[in-house]
Amino acid sequence: MTERATLGVAVIGTGKMGADHVRRIHEVVSGARVSAVVDLDAERAKQIAARVEGCTAYTDPASAMAAADVDAVLIASPGPAHEAALLLAFEHDLPVLCEKPLTPDAASALRVVEAEQKLGHRRAQVGFMRRYDAEYMKLKSLLGTGQLGRPLMLHNRHRNAASPPFFTSSMLISDSVAHETDVTRWLLGHEITAVTVLRPTPTANAPDDLQDPQFVVFETDGGALSDVEIFVNCGFGYQVQAEAVCERGTARIGDGHAMVTNMAGRWGGTIAQDFVERFADAYDREVQAWVDATRRGEVTGPSVWDGYAAAAVCEAGVRSLNEGGRVPVELVERPGLYG
């Protein structure tokens, strides 16, 4: 298959993540250029477009996707807007990189799976970027060697310095723990079969009515347990850690000891302050891999099925959060398109 010339990408949503992806495609990634940006906020779209020569600002995704210089779409609008943008991209048969979550609930995610199946070929990759993080990749490859034996448990910690004003208790699951649903499925190669969410007394540092932190337990069809401490107003920085406990040993990532200093009777390092800093390399690798695959006419990386499975697990998690107890996860049969 011949490689396409430079890929013209439309970035939909130019907030924190979308603006960072525009910078990435413009300055870091090879083989692509930002030919369009879309934001409901016209002023914001114009400001971001002005950073890239030849980039047009739009306020609606349909006009951008119809433009002659748009070959592919990167969706970075909020989760509830993803379904409409994905279905529109499929109508134009355009390749898509869609930020997580695929959609915020299982029914809408399933509609996306069905729409892609109708196309008859994979078109979209979901932005579960931890699969491209050097530390997670090392852990995945170690588990793959079998040296540690069968994984029994996975302990995950996911801490944000502060949550944005629009964050709700359900979003700790559907927006944040969405990452650990994918990490658990990907690292262990198991499906998650049930979710239990426990509610410690909230921190006084979270906005009123926000259940923060939460403690989540996943059960898997391979008999493993994966737990997640999700704490989005920890105050001190951005931390993502994982420890696999296996039959013959353990392996841990995310301690972030890039440099340790000793000074004035103390030792220590620094903690990243947000995801843009902590996962910078992973986002670069993810977007480059998407551009390269797209130019080869392929779709690789986390699939729409992975996005649907994560949405179904998160929906069960939100039910457990609101109603209490253990909630089983029901998935439809996996279509052949997803192997």
Ligand SMILES: NC(=O)c1ccc[n+]([C@@H]2O[C@H](COP(=O)([O-])OP(=O)(O)OC[C@H]3O[C@@H](n4cnc5c(N)ncnc54)[C@H](O)[C@@H]3O)[C@@H](O)[C@H]2O)c1
């Ligand atoms: N992979 C990661 O680590 C990571 C990190 C942060 C955010 N995200 C994801 O990226 C997406 C965006 O998050 P963010 O933090 O940048 O949000 P944000 O609120 O900073 O930005 C969203 C932008 O989208 C615009 N918008 C809203 N609805 C739109 C629509 N229908 N069409 C076009 N534009 C629209 C808003 O005006 C805003 O500028 C979310 O899905 C989020 O979960 C992923």
Ligand SMILES: O[C@H]1[C@H](O)[C@@H](O)[C@H](O)[C@@H](O)[C@H]1O
């Ligand atoms: O949308 C963001 C993003 O996915 C981050 O990676 C995660 O740490 C945050 O909790 C979430 O709100």
